[in-house]
Amino acid sequence: MPEDRICPHCKVKLQPWVGPPETGWGEILVCNNNECTFYRCSKTDIQHKDEDNSLGCRYAEDPDNGYKSFNLLAWHKI
Template identity: 70%
Template sequence: MLEEHVCPHCGVKMESWIGPPESGWGEILVCNNNECVFYRGSQHDIRHKDEDSNLGCRYALDPDNGYTAFNLLSWYK
């Protein structure tokens, strides 16, 4: 059972997500709030990407690594 966490950027409860097998992740926690300021600004924070790319990042925590925060690459709406 994972600890409950809220996103420090928007205060919304983070949701459990199972990473794809090739990622090496097991279960992680992800902020899926499309209005989160971290997510909303992430499309401009990714360096060296094509300008017409729809990539962004979501705030995520890795429970297997002491709930260390990381940027989860995602499709930006």
């Protein structure tokens, strides 16, 4: 079992999530907190944002890569 990892932005425990097979990620850890400051701020960074296409970046870590953090592009409703 992977150790508990905490989002550095909102201090919420990261949730395991298995990426789509084509990504080759395997299981990653994701911050699913909709109030996360990282997530909320990311909304304004995305160029093609509109009401129907509300993409954001969630904070994520890859356990297979030394818990390297990266931005997981995600729809707001997961």
